[in-house]
Structures are given as C-alpha cells and as structure tokens.
Amino acid sequence: MSKSDWWALIVTIWTSGILAEVAISVIRFVNANTKNKRVLLFTKWAEQAVKYAEKHGETNQDKKRQAIQVLYDRLLANKMPLMFSDEQIDAEIETAVTKLHDTN
Numbered sequence: 001m002s003k004s005d006w007w008a009l010i011v012t013i014w015t016s017g018i019l020a021e022v023a024i025s026v027i028r029f030v031n032a033n034t035k036n037k038r039v040l041l042f043t044k045w046a047e048q049a050v051k052y053a054e055k056h057g058e059t060n061q062d063k064k065r066q067a068i069q070v071l072y073d074r075l076l077a078n079k080m081p082l083m084f085s086d087e088q089i090d091a092e093i094e095t096a097v098t099k100l101h102d103t104n
Contacts, residue, residue, distance in 0.1 A: 038080065038083060041078075042075075042080075042083075042084060042092060043092060043095075043096075045071055045074045045075070046067075046071055046089075046092040046093055046095070046096040047096045047099065047100070048070075048074075049066075049067040049068070049070035049071040049074070049093065049096070050063075050067045050093060050096040050097050050100055051100065052066070052067070052070055053066040053067035053070065054100065064093060064097075067093050067096075067097075068089060068090070068093055071089055071092075071093065072089070
C-alpha cells in the first residue's frame with residue numbers, strides 16, 4: 001500500500017467513528033484500572049493504619065482515631081485526600097479491624 005492509501009484508510013476509519021469508539025474504550029479501561037488500583041491501595045493503607053493503631057493506641061476510641069489519622073495522612077501524602085469520603089474511610093477502618101481480629 002502506498003502512503004496515500006494509508007492516509008485514505010486512516011481518514012475513512014476516523015470519519016466512520018471507529019477510531020473514536022476505540023479511543024473512548026481505551027480511556028474507560030485506563031480510568032477503571034486506575035480507580036481499581038486506588039481502591040486496592042486504600043484498603044492496604046487502612047489495614048496498615050489499623051495494625052499501627054493496635055500497637056500504639058490505648059483505648060478502642062483512641063485506636064480508631066489514630067488509625068483514621070494515619071490513613072488521612074497517607075492519603076494526603078499521596079495527593080488523594082478528596083477521593084474518599086469520611087464515611088468510606090470509617091467503613092474501611094472498621095473492615096480492617098474486623099479482618100485483623102478474624103485472622104488472630
């Protein structure tokens with residue numbers, strides 16, 4: 001194929017909308033993959049925060065407060081403080097506590 005044939009093929013694909021649909025699908029895949037990785041990191045950090053708080057906290061309230069603060073600090077350090085709500089953070093800390101006590 002000559003250069004002009006390639007250009008004609010590219011223009012045809014572009015004007016038909018196929019290329020745009022492929023680009024949109026790729027963007028959606030990348031976004032979903034990125035969100036999934038953020039959630040996995042969030043879960044891992046919550047578990048680490050709970051383990052830290054279990055070792056360094058006095059009362060249950062103190063441990064929870066400390067775990068939430070460690071998780072907030074970690075989110076802030078990674079420029080992700082507004083990606084998760086207070087309710088999500090609280091729920092993830094509770095889940096990490098349950099998981100920690102179930103494994104022990």
